[in-house]
Amino acid sequence: MTPSLLSTTAPNAFSNWCDRMFVKDRPPLVRYTIAILAAAAALGLASLIPSRADPSHFSLFFVAVMLSSWYGGLGAGLVTMVLSALSIEYFFISPHHSIELEWRAFLRLGVFTAIAVLTSYLTTARKHAEQALRDAHDELDQRVRDRTAELAQANNTLRAEIVERKRAEQELLRLQLEMGRVERLATLGRMAGTIAHDLGTPLNSVLGYTQLLVQEDLPERARRRLTIIEAQINRMGEIIQRYLSHTRGSPLRNKVSINDLVRDTLLVLQPVFQQRGVEVTSMLAETLPIVYGDGNSIQRVLINLLDNALDACSKKGSVKIGTMACPVSANRAAGVAIEIADSGAGIPVEMLPKIFDLFVTTKPPGKGTGLGLVICQEIIKAHGGVINITSQVGQGTTVTIYLPSDARPMAPLTEERERNDRPHTDRG
Template sequence: AKACGVNHIIVKPTDPDTVLEIVDEALGEKSKSAAIVPTPDFEREHLHLVTDKLSEKVEELETLTHQLEQEIVERKSAEDALRASEAHLQTVVENLDEGVIVSDLKGGLVQWNRAALTIHGYTKLEEGLRSQSDLVDTFELSTLGGTRVPLEEWPLFRILRGENLRDLELRVRNIRADWERIFNYGGTLVHDGSNEPVLAIVTVSDITQRKRVEERLREQADIINHARDAIIIRHFQDDRITFWNKGAEHLYGWTANEALGKPSWELLYADANERDAPLKVLLSTGEFHGELKQVTKGARDIVVDCRATLIRDPAGEPRSLLLINTDITEQKKLEMQLLRAQRLESIGTLAGGVAHDLNNVLGPILMGAESLRCNRTGEHAAAMISLIEESARRGSSIVKQVLTFARGVEGERVLINPRHLIDEMVEIAKRTFPKTIEVTGKYPEHPWAISGDPTQLHQVLLNLSMNARDAMGNGGSLILAAENVEVDDNFAAMMPGAKAGSYATLRVSDTGVGIPRALVEKIFEPFFTTKDPGKGTGLGLSTSLGIVKSHAGFISVSSEQGRGTTFTVFLPAVQADVAPCRKEAPPVTKGNGELVLLVDDEMNVRHVTKMTLETHNYCVLEANDGPEALAIFAQHKDSISVVLTDLIMPYIDGVALIRALKRIKPDMIFIASSGQDTEPRLVELQGLGVVNFLCKPYDTRKLLTVLESAVSKQLAPLPKK
């Protein structure tokens, strides 16, 4: 500027006095150099210029001052907001459940929040907590596996080296306080606007309790997974399996990978009714305990004791089913053997009564036949025929009951009318017990139905009735009764294994010697008996209790010495209609001239059957044995509609005959007949496709009904095994 001729410079901003001095100095130099004497007008003009310039500068100064004041106010507001934000952040950090430690870049611990102090066992910030190095004398860090962690690998130093930590789990031992816990560490470096690190933050949580819970859960899961019982969880809505333990793999043969995601009905059940059986109980009570028939991967039939629990979601809707299944297949086989042995004992005990009753049946038949031979008047003959018919029915009933009881088909659960059980037991007792014992049956007009195995429940009543008989050596009264009973919580609490609900009861009361109070608790123990040696095995009551428990029921006992004993069997009632005790017989059907080949080695049976069929419009060809039947069939195979054959015959038995005839004419219809327990043969017959069976002795109605069904191919099924 001086090179250009500038002698004076005013640096802005500057005060007015300095400006005037510089201006005067410049004017004085000019007057000296030019020798000019300022005039009054010049001075006045100069003064105006200076004054205007000063006014502008004052205005600029005022504007700057105002802006500065505004900036100061705004900066103060920002500082206040920052302080408030910092205070808020500090409050939040201070009250976090997670520990937070702030460090400078040299490892100095500048801040601990309350949780961090508490986690490490402190109540306030102490001198020994200012540096990570200060903590070495107090704390020792190691991995969960027990390997000690050196100081340079502690979480803070790893963060200061630039690592971002997350979920680092370490064991921390306080050497001085002698405790050990498990901490979860995290943390990172904090950078400024220039992306330069300014501090480090370490987060820490005490997860000791969580790790203990996880360990317990792992142990429990391991126990569940290796339990001998099959433990299964399946979705309630779509039946898909979501959990399958090792026990399930062992029991069913399916691996977890094969079973998970599959519907349980596809893997476990051959019968949909078995799968659906627990659902009604589960929806009403939330629990189910009972026996189910299932199948394995190898198609092996098994029986399981199933304990099921319904799991609901937070809204109360069914979500899953927890199933614990125990294989009791072998146990059931042993029970069946025990029950059959016990039945044989009972049959042996009843044999004398059965023989006596059969003699009473045969007597009227023999005498009636003699009377008919001697006296052929219509009225007398009709009376004798009725007597013979009734006696024969009684004899048939006795034999049928003995065979049914001896065979003992267990496992079939059906709806049962308790009246049927009472009536059958009353009939047996009246026939076989001493006449000095009065037997009475009682039941309500509409007894509640029960779901059970008729043979097993019949055995329970028989065992209890025989004990009552033995208790009344000098005679007395035996009452067999069925009742409908509601069991409340108070009564259920007094009876082991009982639950509140609706029950159909079977009661057996006697007027015998009674049971001593000291022995009442022992009577259900296996092999416990008060009878003389050779009079009983002591298995009757224990067997009965096992049967009742398998039906989800219980037994109560009331006894008074010298007055008698009452056993009451409680069985869960089922809301269903059961068949009435007596059905009106349908009308007898007649044939349409169909040709029947009748094969039986018993001439009397063959003769009466032929007469009956011919009376009802059937044509009959007779054969005395298998070879004769083969010869006749070969001649008339195109005309014969049905072959009715006995199973027990000489030369060729019924099964072999049917097999031979089916080779000649595969679509021939067969009816098998027998008076013995022929279960193995029934299995063979089913394999041959024969599903019609007549149990001897049969009456006209049964014969014609089965024959009509066979001819019309409305098949009458074989007896169930």
């Protein structure tokens, strides 16, 4: 193992030493040309010194060796050293202009050569050490920058995760609060159904005795009062029947005149429009087909949507409501279309795809539950219809409702949604 290890490491060590000592980043012709010129320059300067025995000659050649070693590496330094030694021996050591050496001259030339070789080696080694130090500093600086960038990115990612987690926790808390509210509304709905059922029997008894009193011989004034009482009892019975039908999932099916329903709704909301200073315009078709369904539920949808339009409009705003007959087409039966448009602030584009989702609202906190449009959509679907919303920020919102006019059975409203039904809606 040892001979093999030495045989592989020794050449590598020698190769690394050569790479350090012999500069390879400059062309060889340039390096050795500089070496020759350095020796020639030293010779020229030394020739200007009057006394050839002056030690300054050696100093000039040492400087030439150092410069060529610094610029061209150890090889160039050795070339300058050889040329310098030959120049010193030929021009400055007696006998002049001769290569013959005495032992003293040979000794001086040997000392010069040794010092020149050492100078060339040390100069080259120092240059490479300085370059290695600069490279290490640059590498360390780059690593610090890379690590700093990684830490900054990790910090930004961590901050984003913290913000997202806080947002998710807040959303979860909001949903939990809304679910608690829905559960309370569901409990109230069940209680209302129970109360409505329990009130049915005594109301029937009161109605029966009232009808018996009307048949008796009474003064006209008393008879009119009994007639009013009878009408109100009948109205209470209709309200009870409607709640019971919703609870049982079997909606009422009556002939509904959409135009009359719109007029009645506008009459009910007229004081609110006047109080808020909003102008209401109606454009009703002269003739419309009859729609079969629950007029009270459809009116609740209209009230909710008009209330949304009022909330969206500022003073001097406007709301338009219109109706039109829809002929038979390839994808729908004949029916009636209702359109409600306002001049309000509009709905942001990112909220339109989820405007009918549960608990989604565009109203400020405390002013909307996110249930109104969900309930409106359920009521329209139960009548076999469709509700669509288009909006543009700053230009208002338009709600379009389509209701078929055929006499197909209505789909029952889901029990959970009907429990949450309230005469209030959200703009989203």
